[in-house]
Structures are given as C-alpha cells and as structure tokens.
C-alpha cells in the first residue's frame with residue numbers, strides 16, 4: 001500500500017477522513033423536525049450498519065410518526081416515541097462500532113494483530129453468528145407498543 005501511494009501523483013490521491021458522531025446529539029427530534037440516518041448517528045464503518053440503520057429509521061418514521069399522525073395523534077408529541085425507541089438501538093450500534101474499531105481494526109503494527117487473529121480463529125462460527133445477530137437482527141416496532 002505504501003509503495004502504491006508513493007508511486008501516485010498527489011493530485012490523483014483521494015483522501016477520505018472517517019467522521020462519526022459517537023452517542024450523537026442529546027435529542028433526535030425538535031418539534032416536528034426529526035434527525036435520521038447519518039445526520040443523527042453517523043457511525044464508524046467497522047460494523048457496516050450506516051445504510052441499514054438509516055433504513056430502520058425510515059421504517060420507524062412511518063410506523064411511529066406518520067402512522068399515528070395519520071390516525072389523529074399530535075404532530076408535535078408523536079416524534080417523542082421515535083426518539084425513545086431509536087436511541088438505545090443507535091447507541092448500541094455506535095458503541096459496538098467503536099469497540100470493534102479499537103479491538104479489531106486499529107491495533108497498529110506489532111504482535112496485537114497476531115493475537116487478534118489467533119483469538120478470532122478460536123471462536124466457534126455458531127457463537128460468532130449468534131453474537132452478530134444483536135447487530136444485524138432488528139424487529140420493527142409497533143406504534144401501539146412504542
């Protein structure tokens with residue numbers, strides 16, 4: 001990689017910094033305004049959940065805000081349920097992404113990478129899949145129970 005970068009003219013290099021929001025802003029809704037997707041919870045790419053969680057938000061806007069308002073709910077109060085339901089999920093994913101970055105991706109040169117690889121090889125596939133379902137599995141909330 002270093003040789004490739006050094007052999008490339010500077011004006012042909014594209015640098016993309018990775019920006020993320022950590023726990024995000026204190027509130028995801030203000031009156032009728034609702035922050036969704038990266039605007040609310042841009043997270044590290046280490047768990048690949050940016051796009052799916054933006055889609056989860058879209059489903060929740062429909063189920064928890066648009067649906068109830070269509071049935072006569074208060075347009076200012078309805079977004080509160082969205083914030084309450086989505087925040088724990090966002091926080092969990094964002095913190096997992098940071099944890100995986102620190103313990104998996106950002107180990108730097110040296111023996112820590114070899115230790116990581118050895119430990120990962122010992123984890124049974126079934127256990128790894130089970131652990132992953134907390135990240136990948138998601139059940140859309142119901143407006144009645146939110």
Ligand SMILES: Cc1cc2nc3c(=O)[nH]c(=O)nc-3n(C[C@H](O)[C@H](O)[C@H](O)COP(=O)(O)OP(=O)(O)OC[C@H]3O[C@@H](n4cnc5c(N)ncnc54)[C@H](O)[C@@H]3O)c2cc1C
Nearest residue numbers: 016036037038039042043045047048049050051052053054
């Ligand atoms: C290089 C890269 C690789 C990625 N790989 C993955 C991956 O493998 N898996 C994954 O899950 N996620 C991945 N992501 C993250 C994923 O792309 C984002 O989390 C996801 O696109 C967020 O969706 P969004 O709708 O919130 O925002 P965006 O997709 O950024 O959409 C926002 C839209 O708003 C528009 N916009 C901005 N300002 C204004 C304005 N003032 N007026 C009108 N329109 C405006 C923008 O042009 C854009 O079209 C990757 C991101 C990058 C950059």
